[in-house]
Amino acid sequence: MELQLALDLVNITEAKELVKEVEAYIDIVEIGTPVVINEGLHAVKAIKDAFPNLKVLADLKIMDAGGYEVMKASEAGADIITVLGVSDNSTISGAVAEARKSNKKIMVDMINVQNLEQRAIEIDALGVDYICVHSGYDHQAAGRNSFEELSAIKRVVKNAKTAIAGGIKLETLPEVIKANPDLVIVGGGITGQADKKKVAAEMQQLVKAGA
Numbered sequence: 001m002e003l004q005l006a007l008d009l010v011n012i013t014e015a016k017e018l019v020k021e022v023e024a025y026i027d028i029v030e031i032g033t034p035v036v037i038n039e040g041l042h043a044v045k046a047i048k049d050a051f052p053n054l055k056v057l058a059d060l061k062i063m064d065a066g067g068y069e070v071m072k073a074s075e076a077g078a079d080i081i082t083v084l085g086v087s088d089n090s091t092i093s094g095a096v097a098e099a100r101k102s103n104k105k106i107m108v109d110m111i112n113v114q115n116l117e118q119r120a121i122e123i124d125a126l127g128v129d130y131i132c133v134h135s136g137y138d139h140q141a142a143g144r145n146s147f148e149e150l151s152a153i154k155r156v157v158k159n160a161k162t163a164i165a166g167g168i169k170l171e172t173l174p175e176v177i178k179a180n181p182d183l184v185i186v187g188g189g190i191t192g193q194a195d196k197k198k199v200a201a202e203m204q205q206l207v208k209a210g211a
């Protein structure tokens with residue numbers, strides 16, 4: 001099991017400072033969608049250049065032109081790029097084909113997918129690397145989480161790794177770990193804490209003990 005730090009509400013300078021603080025405890029750094037919107041793919045390049053030993057995920061939430069957008073994120077140094085599960089299969093397949101050229105990985109974000117198990121089966125057959133259940137900020141505001149969705153996709157996904165994101169905190173991490181995802185994604189659960197290093201270290205310990 002791996003731990004991914006999601007950076008959403010920071011600029012490039014703040015992102016570097018944050019990663020420096022917790023880099024020993026995480027496996028992947030996510031350059032979140034708001035950061036890409038504000039700073040562009042320069043943010044991906046800046047973090048990859050500063051932390052070459054960490055994997056960098058570009059949370060582009062691609063919805064169209066999968067091949068082209070994956071190519072651009074790959075050029076910027078992203079190791080993993082996200083595509084939306086509600087996209088057309090051709091978008092997801094285009095993303096996978098482009099990622100294979102440069103040994104990059106595709107994560108499909110299942111945010112707002114209605115027929116979750118059926119869609120997870122279809123997406124798994126497209127050869128993606130990760131399938132991620134996700135309660136976004138708007139869902140979190142309505143009190144939702146994705147813990148049950150993780151168990152649902154775990155039942156049907158045979159090839160891809162599974163991931164979970166959305167409002168995970170130190171207190172809820174043990175419940176998440178019980179469902180045995182391959183990757184746990186945490187944003188505010190680390191970045192919003194006074195002692196980020198301590199929380200990240202405790203989370204890493206739980207994640208490593210999980211598998």
Ligand SMILES: O=C(CO)[C@H](O)[C@H](O)COP(=O)(O)O
Nearest residue numbers: 006136166167168186187188
């Ligand atoms: O993709 C995202 C929002 O769309 C976030 O990066 C993801 O939800 C993780 O952040 P948090 O733990 O703060 O919810």
